[in-house]
Amino acid sequence: MRTAISKTIHDGDCLYLSGFTHLIPFAAGHEIIRQGFEDLTLARATPDLVYDRMIAAGCVKKVLFSWAGNPGVGSLHAFRRAVEDGVPNEIRTEEYTHSATAARLRAGAHGLPFLPVRTFEGSTLPEHNDTIRKIDNPYGDDRIYVVPPLEPDVSVVRAQRADREGNAHLWGITGEIPDAAYAADRVVLAVEELVDESVIASDPNRTRIPGHLVDYVVEEPYGAHPSYAQGYYNRDNEAYQAWENASATHERLLEWLDEWVYAVDDHTEYLEKLGVGRLQSLEPEATYTAPANVGAYTGGTTHD
């Protein structure tokens, strides 16, 4: 991940670390903090704890978002301090609703100059964001809001498993992960496990990120912690709840970063510090999908 980050990300870039609750690339966020970027634009429907940490570390000049909170718990305190008090630095915000953020990524993924969205009518938000525009419906007398494409310089995406080419099987909540990969100029893919290509080839419908999109493939187990990987480990709800306290002041948050980000060399050290017991407590009982018969039509892949 260290090489993948340093080779693909440049200061000033727009990044999208994707995943809607599920498969959030925390380890990549921590590595970005360690590499000391300080002029990034971060885009994400839900900034979540990972962007809160990057903001507190001073990596960020701008955030594009649609819901900035700690789901089920409370605030993103670093995000609020930056917006409300300019701590540690002023950040600009570009704000949408979820469907509009998702539509921006989809337009980017689909090569479209805009997508219409059925929202914003009667909301104050368009007054504060001039990328949200309104056009005539060419088939009626009404008007509809539109948003332009979002094409991140780099998307960091996670999936459960991939082959070495980066063809990735993704299941559970897919959120905006495939769209982020298709919309971006460069893609870093991190997976819970690298598997033989025959595993991926057995089920092409489950490949939501094809390898031709991917610049770097990184095998990084538990790299979504405290977010989760469906079937691999549960969401660490205690860590989400603990963030409320750990992030309550800027100083306390910096101590947290010192301990959990700067003082560990990489994600493996982070996991060692977390401890095997904690990881084991997050392990779900295994339950497997029912097989689907794809049929052995070709010798080229499925029975090489």
Next chain:
Amino acid sequence: MRTAISKTIHDGDCLYLSGFTHLIPFAAGHEIIRQGFEDLTLARATPDLVYDRMIAAGCVKKVLFSWAGNPGVGSLHAFRRAVEDGVPNEIRTEEYTHSATAARLRAGAHGLPFLPVRTFEGSTLPEHNDTIRKIDNPYGDDRIYVVPPLEPDVSVVRAQRADREGNAHLWGITGEIPDAAYAADRVVLAVEELVDESVIASDPNRTRIPGHLVDYVVEEPYGAHPSYAQGYYNRDNEAYQAWENASATHERLLEWLDEWVYAVDDHTEYLEKLGVGRLQSLEPEATYTAPANVGAYTGGTTHD
């Protein structure tokens, strides 16, 4: 299928029998012919043999399409006779390109008044179809074509397996099948096999047609023949090739309909006429998808 067709389809309706090469609902088309409709609008990216038969049987007043041929073989002769010579009756056509037909269905599925498409520039087609319009890009100096939603009265869709609620697992080429289901007012779902709900619940990512969309679920093995069902039976390429001859004149085509549609009572009789040997020759060697661990988080479904 007889009840499903008679309860959901009314003369004058717009139908979409979906499936891009894969899972084309031939048995439903034959049943529609037997029930003697004569004023249908048929929409489909690729009319294929199933619409050719319905046109020859006199069921059709209008066809919305983007590619009207017999893939890899030749013409749709009944379609051509209707367009070129008004045999057995004049039909109107509304013509698109594939991306535009697909965008129309997607707009219908997504509740949007239009979708932009990057095509048609420099083509003669927009001159002959005034639903294809051009609007200003609100983010640039250029203009882009748009198409309006397509919302069929009834979509007939097929999938490999479903539970009794109509939650359907679909794999292989998905084409426009999910979009057709989401865009339509009423949905008839036919599957190769009904399975226990635990099979479907084990893999919600494979459910591309959720049961809440579905009005009728029909278990109808081999109902896509001579099209195919990935993992269940191969495309009957010989039948596609034979259609070139069987449909060469209107009279010969009517004889074919007499023998294969009108003289059989239902799809089961069609299969009996086809013979076990023919069906066996289409059976692929089984190859199964690698399992994915979804995790037993909930007792409600996956381990009831």
Next chain:
Amino acid sequence: MTEYTKSELMVASAAREIHDDDAVFVGIGVPTLACGLAKQLHAPNLTMIYESGTIDTTFDELPLSIGDPELAGGSRSIVSLYDVFCKYLQAGRIDVGFLGGAQIDRYGNINSTVIGDYDDPTVRLPGSGGACEIASNANRTVIITPHEPRRLPESVDFATSPGHVTTDDEPTRSGSPEAIITDKAIMRFDESGDANVESIHPGVRPDEVQQATGWELSLDGVDETAEPKEKELDIIRNRLDPNRRYTG
């Protein structure tokens, strides 16, 4: 009559807003419990849809977030973030949506964006998420909120999610709030888009309701809110929220 908490009453009241066969766009907390309760009682065929894209979801343990793994594992289908808004909300498939917010006005406009000026806020709230879409596209929106003066001001600082706006020149969809369920009362929107008190909860005085509301209410002859039934409380306590996370 058994004792019950305000939250239990709110859950039971919210459940009554759901009809059988409804498709509900569910949030965490009271909405999830209300759906669970309705499904056990009068709405066995309701379909629960979460913003995270999990369609027709059931669960054993209450989720902490709308994207928890049990919601995925217990669903019948999963769609992308973009698609859940397009195929469900935009396409008009959602009968009932639940919303909350820092401020709600008498027309059902909801603020979950900022307190104070947008560019220099006193309090930066999380923002819309999918709330504006729910308000804009669900057939009926039910608002759940504690009943406090700061929560129910005469007007909101920022309209994140539209209430009963009328835009004369543009016949597009607007919000469609149906009711506000608080810990003191149930208000319902009339044809002109105004929230009126329909019932006051048992033990709450009318003047308490008026004092906690930022606009003048007509309180003569309003009903008393129906108490939760034994059966409802049993389901809430023993099946839905045994750890009293939301209803204690």
Next chain:
Amino acid sequence: MTEYTKSELMVASAAREIHDDDAVFVGIGVPTLACGLAKQLHAPNLTMIYESGTIDTTFDELPLSIGDPELAGGSRSIVSLYDVFCKYLQAGRIDVGFLGGAQIDRYGNINSTVIGDYDDPTVRLPGSGGACEIASNANRTVIITPHEPRRLPESVDFATSPGHVTTDDEPTRSGSPEAIITDKAIMRFDESGDANVESIHPGVRPDEVQQATGWELSLDGVDETAEPKEKELDIIRNRLDPNRRYTG
């Protein structure tokens, strides 16, 4: 030199239009064979994408249609019909597309819709399918056609897929035909969008090429098309099309 058929020469020539790392939007027949050949030789990293939504496809047996089950089973990913056009063609991810048609003019405009009047056609052809999208969005379009006067008229009855159109007032994308590969010659489009003969196939006389073309050609000093190499013929005959379905 080994004997070879015209089709084999066309396949070998088409394969040379493909570079390593290209993403190719493939059709059935010559394009599929050309991709298979290029992949075995100079373009091991090419990605084959079929209109049916099968991404990065390999196969053992030649498909009859673009949606055959072996294309699905042999792919690395499968996307919907709408998405293959949006995520691949519209998004500019396709380097090379292959097209054919009933009529092709000197600017690369292609007719696959009607011969005669649109509303009262002499021959109703299948229509665009995805051809207009390929012409509009692929970086390079390679046209494969038999070389006959009716196939290469001075102008097409109907422009299904745009060639080198210039729409002065509207700077949107237009078609980008690169070459026409026929059974007599290879033509390549110059900067002004005009198709010029680059090479004539061995054994074909220049006047045969001119007679079979609906516009005046400049044929002085054109090269002879390179013959297929032994290795190319071996791959075509023994691996790609052993039943000689397309190359007999």
